[in-house]
Amino acid sequence: MSGAPAPLVLVVEDSDAIRAAFTILLEESGYAVAAAATGAEAVRLAEARAPDLVLLDLGLPDLPGLDVARRIKAAASTIPIVALTGRDDPADREALLAAGCAAYLVKPVDTQALIRALPGYIASAVV
Amino acid sequence: MPDLRLTIQGGHEAEARLREVLAREGFRIVEGPRPAEEGTLVVEPDGTGHGHGHSARETARRIEELERTVLELRNLDVAKSQFLTNVSHELRTPLTAIVTYGEILRDGMLGEVTPRQREAIESMIGSCRQLLAMIEEILTYARTNAQAISLQPSDFALEEVIRTVYEMNASLIERKSLEFGSALAPGLPRVHADRDKVAHVLGNLIGNAIDFTPDGGRVRVVARRSPTEAGWIEVGVEDTGIGIDPTHHELIFQEFAQVDASRARIHHGTGLGLAIARQFVRLHGGRIWVESGLGEGSRFYFTLPSVDAAAAPGLVHAGAAERPAA
Numbered sequence: 475m476s477g478a479p480a481p482l483v484l485v486v487e488d489s490d491a492i493r494a495a496f497t498i499l500l501e502e503s504g505y506a507v508a509a510a511a512t513g514a515e516a517v518r519l520a521e522a523r524a525p526d527l528v529l530l531d532l533g534l535p536d537l538p539g540l541d542v543a544r545r546i547k548a549a550a551s552t553i554p555i556v557a558l559t560g561r562d563d564p565a566d567r568e569a570l571l572a573a574g575c576a577a578y579l580v581k582p583v584d585t586q587a588l589i590r591a592l593p594g595y596i597a598s599a600v601v
Numbered sequence: 602m603p604d605l606r607l608t609i610q611g612g613h614e615a616e617a618r619l620r621e622v623l624a625r626e627g628f629r630i631v632e633g634p635r636p637a638e639e640g641t642l643v644v645e646p647d648g649t650g651h652g653h654g655h656s657a658r659e660t661a662r663r664i665e666e667l668e669r670t671v672l673e674l675r676n677l678d679v680a681k682s683q684f685l686t687n688v689s690h691e692l693r694t695p696l697t698a699i700v701t702y703g704e705i706l707r708d709g710m711l712g713e714v715t716p717r718q719r720e721a722i723e724s725m726i727g728s729c730r731q732l733l734a735m736i737e738e739i740l741t742y743a744r745t746n747a748q749a750i751s752l753q754p755s756d757f758a759l760e761e762v763i764r765t766v767y768e769m770n771a772s773l774i775e776r777k778s779l780e781f782g783s784a785l786a787p788g789l790p791r792v793h794a795d796r797d798k799v800a801h802v803l804g805n806l807i808g809n810a811i812d813f814t815p816d817g818g819r820v821r822v823v824a825r826r827s828p829t830e831a832g833w834i835e836v837g838v839e840d841t842g843i844g845i846d847p848t849h850h851e852l853i854f855q856e857f858a859q860v861d862a863s864r865a866r867i868h869h870g871t872g873l874g875l876a877i878a879r880q881f882v883r884l885h886g887g888r889i890w891v892e893s894g895l896g897e898g899s900r901f902y903f904t905l906p907s908v909d910a911a912a913a914p915g916l917v918h919a920g921a922a923e924r925p926a927a
């Protein structure tokens with residue numbers, strides 16, 4: 475990844491500890507990170523910073539995860555969104571994938587697997 | 602004589618308390634589900650014992666009182682279930698942070714780790730994931746018990762679910778050098794059931810079989826048409842493990858039961874796995890049971906409706922569960 479600027483990942487997560495952990499994980503893996511703790515902030519940053527990927531926690535305090543995903547997609551339809559949830563729910567999974575999310579993952583995600591999968595998600599944005 | 606219809610909802614505790622109040626207040630159950638099942642109870646004053654000689658006005662007052670009791674119990678149960686959901690969420694968030702930081706450390710992102718440090722971190726991550734799995738199980742149990750769960754039946758081949766569950770356990774099976782196999786009767790019809798729930802039941806039974814079978818043992822999934830119920834499939838999970846004393850066969854399906862405390866320490870778990878399995882099987886109208894003795898392995902069986910069982914009572918039951926999920 476030397477030379478090219480690091481891809482920007484927007485981490486949306488209301489837990490300070492988890493947000494900080496993901497920031498370290500991503501930065502150590504060669505990504506630049508923007509972070510948001512609320513859905514409203516996520517939508518604002520997605521528009522302002524045009525990230526290459528959004529990691530979206532679904533249990534945000536202000537907005538349902540599905541709404542956040544839809545708003546980001548409405549503002550910038552090509553940004554891939556990876557939805558992260560604490561509770562696997564088949565109906566949620568279906569709704570989020572239908573809304574255009576690239577993946578629906580149950581926390582705690584296997585961080586190695588996530589890092590391996592990120593380039594694929596980012597590449598999918600071109601299509 | 603006015604009769605009264607009461608819906609039992611909200612788990613065994615609420616149901617048992619309702620039956621107690623009814624008996625004390627001199628009501629007799631005219632029709633309704635068997636004890637420990639949910640459904641509609643039709644009751645009337647029994648005209649004997651405590652309720653004897655009530656005037657119509659007194660009866661009406663008692664009916665009102667009962668309705669209030671039912672409502673209170675239902676609200677209490679919804680509140681209890683909501684509380685459990687919140688607690689589970691609050692527990693999961695810090696655990697997720699611990700697991701994530703653990704993996705960051707383990708993978709040397711914050712500096713090189715020695716093999717012994719790595720081993721310690723692995724063990725920490727493993728314990729956290731175990732805790733998370735238990736929380737998930739408690740939550741599943743609470744939701745099902747509060748009847749906030751509905752079935753989403755589809756048609757599928759049993760092999761697919763067996764394969765999924767096997768893959769989830771493959772590393773553990775390998776680590777314990779267990780021989781894993783399946784034997785399905787030829788021409789077995791497809792299953793008509795909620796696939797996620799069936800996977801959960803099989804996952805719990807296979808997980809137990811792995812846990813309680815010493816290294817080098819055998820775990821086998823079998824399936825055939827039910828010899829006693831037309832249109833139903835009988836699925837079994839058989840192991841060569843330590844077995845279960847026949848006096849414990851009923852106990853193990855009850856909530857929070859582990860046959861003995863020392864085993865609970867070796868074999869992690871909430872003691873909810875089989876209770877959840879039984880709930881899910883019963884939601885489909887099926888049965889679950891065990892055949893085993895100490896030292897002779899365990900054979901767990903449950904029944905599922907096949908696509909040939911379109912008119913099976915289980916599907917009527919499933920329809921009744923189609924309330925909006927809470």
